[in-house]
Amino acid sequence: MEDMHEKQQAMPWWKEAIGYQIYPKSFKDSNGDGIGDLQGIRKNLRYLKELGIDFVWLNPVYASPNVDNGYDISDYQDINPEFGTMEDMLKLIDEAHDLGIKIIMDLVINHTSDQHPWFKEALQGKDNPYHDYYIWADGNDKPNQWESIFGGSVWEYVPAIDQQYLHVFAKEQPDLNWENPNMRQDIYTMIRWWLDLGIDGFRIDAISHIKKSPWHTKPKKDWAYSPFTNVKGIGVYLRELSKVFKEYDIVTVGEASGVTAEQAPEWVGKDGYFNMIFEFEHISLWKREKNDTMDVVALKKALGRWQKRLDYGQGWNALYMENHDVPRSVSVFGNDQPVYREKAATALATMYLLLQGTPFIYQGQEIGMTNMTFRSLDELDDVTAKNQIEELLQMEDNEDRKLEILELMSSISRDNSRTPMQWNTSENAGFTTGKPWMVVNPNYTTINVAEQTQQPTSILSYYKKLIQLRKTQNIFVSGHYHDYLPKHPQVYIYERFLEEDRMLVVVNLTKEPAEINLPTAISGQSWSLVMGNHPIGSHAADPLSPFKQQLKEKQKKLALEPYEALIYHVN
Structure with missing residues (x-):
């Protein structure tokens, strides 16, 4: 027991933590200019504490011309005035630390702004x-x-x-030359400057693009970006960068497009470049058409591949279903129709929050914010959306075509995740007293923090209970992973186990009822329900009330309602 205690004591803080991503421009405006800011974040730290998160990842707040909403940095060591001042940033760090919340920042070192x-x-x-x-x-x-x-x-x-x-991204974002040692040293000096100010780590943007192929290299078939994505030899620079990170007790999360599960241990293993990476395999599977259905088998295969490859000490996963670069998960992985939205949102939460790794929650995800039905092309802000619109209109520019493009953008645009946070039912969802920089989703009158805080069966309340379950059950941090019925087209069922302890997660990821034949490894034991999401909703009973109290020994089948999630503990 003493050895186990010592191992738990030695576990890095970020393995037991829950992260929360803030897109500052859309989180909370404190001064009425319509743009979210650092003061707005400071004033809502208590909300984050009550949610149960342990650290915040801030999207870029550096000085920037905002061609790509802050990912084009003109000064790494200054704050964009629209967000506040360096004094505001330091106060945010201190006040968050006082509440036990760590702060990590976005580190954009593949490129700068052309105004740098x-x-x-x-x-x-x-x-x-x-x-x-x-x-x-x-x-x-x-x-x-x-x-x-x-x-x-x-x-x-x-x-x-x-x-x-x-420039791998916009023409206003020239790529840095990582072959230049002086440039690298200037980057490392900047990194140490921020860490010495007291931040707790970095999410490293577009880091798999810093190495480029010889110019004569042709892209691989069906992958236009292969000449500058995870190119052979990139490890030379990443190892040097990681030495700087390892001078501090921080967390590092690389955005690693093009890195496969098989390559992941090199990136996040014992001697890896980062503590964890955001992989792209599962997140690329979201449905692009409104009437399309999620390929549940493909989703399970993608998530399971990463779980198994990094299990048993081979590395560590970063778990996520949303961020600022993809549409809202309940709209594209679940179902945002009113009859299903609450159940789908909590089903997705159950599915990913209990996997092995560090979970990240994107702002608004915890209340089930949905994609936006944009009313005009002028409402779209994202640089990639604007480029896509321009290309599509060049083919055919008429009103019917504009309506088609608008419907497409309402499904795929990154702007879906950047609409202002929905705090309450007041004008502009309580985000600002001025004119918001981006249109507010009109469904804020029914989807907002204030109302869900008061509802014991809301999505927000479910997230809080799920987070506390993860925090109180070490098996969800230290336990291993095994999945069952990989080819079942509706249900994701997996087990977390640690020595003799076992927890079972069962989630129907579709709007149709489902029935599964329980594998012998499960039916050979009896199980007690710990938590479930049925019933849930504004008029439902407490979601912790047992819906299916027991899986009895030798029970052969289990029936599930649409988007039902169940968590069992072995008896």
Whole structure:
């Protein structure tokens, strides 16, 4: 028992933690200018504490021209005035720490803004020491036909110096040259500066793109971005970067497009580059058409692959179903029709929050915020949406075409996750007293924090109970993973086990009733219900009330209601 206690004591804090992602621009406006800010976050730290989270990941709040909503940084060591001041940032860190909440920041080091002093210096010509901080080709003839992730070529010509620079994202986001050791040292100096101020770690943006292939490299079939995604040799830079991180007791989460589950131990294992990574395999499966249905088998396979590959000390997962770059999970993985929304939201929460890894909750996810039905193309803000709209309208520009594009964007746009947080039923959902920078989803009158806080059967209340269950049951942190019935088209059923202790998670991920034949490994034991999401809703009884109290020994079948989630403990 003493050895086990010592092992638990030695466990890194981030393995037992729950993260909460804040998109500052849309979280809470404190001064009426229509833009969320640091003061708005400070005033709602108590809400986050009551939810049960342990750390906050802030999307970029650095100085920026906002071409890509802060991911184009013009000064790494200053705060964008629309969010507040450096003093506000330091107060946020201190006040969060006083409540036991850690703060991690977005670290954007694949590229800068074209307004960054380094790039302005680089434009002066080849003799400038900052010129080689970026990636250049001579002349106006493109060295290859690589496509930018945001559309168009990766190359942008600068007539004044007869050269072109490379940008994986928008042309206003020139890529940094990681082959330049002086550039790398300046980045490391900046990283240490922030960590010495007291932040608790980083989510590292687009980090799998920092290494580029030789220019003659052609993209792989059906993958246009392969020449600059997880390219061979990237580990040289990542190992050097990780040495800086390991000087501090922090958490690091890499955004790792193109990294497979088989490669994951190299990235997040004992000697890995980061503590965990955001993988893209499962999140890419969301349905793109309103009447489409989720491929449950594919989702289970993707999540299960990562669970098994990183189990038994091989690494650590970052668990998520939403972020600022994808539509709302209840709309694309679940069902946002009023009759199903609450059950679908809690089913998805049960499914992913109890897997092995550190869970992340995106703002508004905990109340079941949904995709937005945009009313005009002018309501869309995201740079990728604007580029897509422009390309689509070039094919055919008429009113019918605009309506088709609007319907498409209401389904796929990143703006779905960036509509303002829905706090209450007052004007603009309580987000601002001014004109919000982005349109508020009109369903805030029925989906908001204030009302759900008062309802013991709300989505918010369910999240709080689910978080507390995870925190009080070490098996969900330290336990291993095993799934059952991988080809069942509706139900995800998996077990978390630690020595003789066993917990069973059963979730119907569809709007149709389901029935499963219980595997012998389950039916050979008796199980007691710990928690479930049926019944749930504003008029339902307490969701903790037993709906199916026991799975009896030798029980062969289990019937599930639409989007029903059940959590059992072995007797």
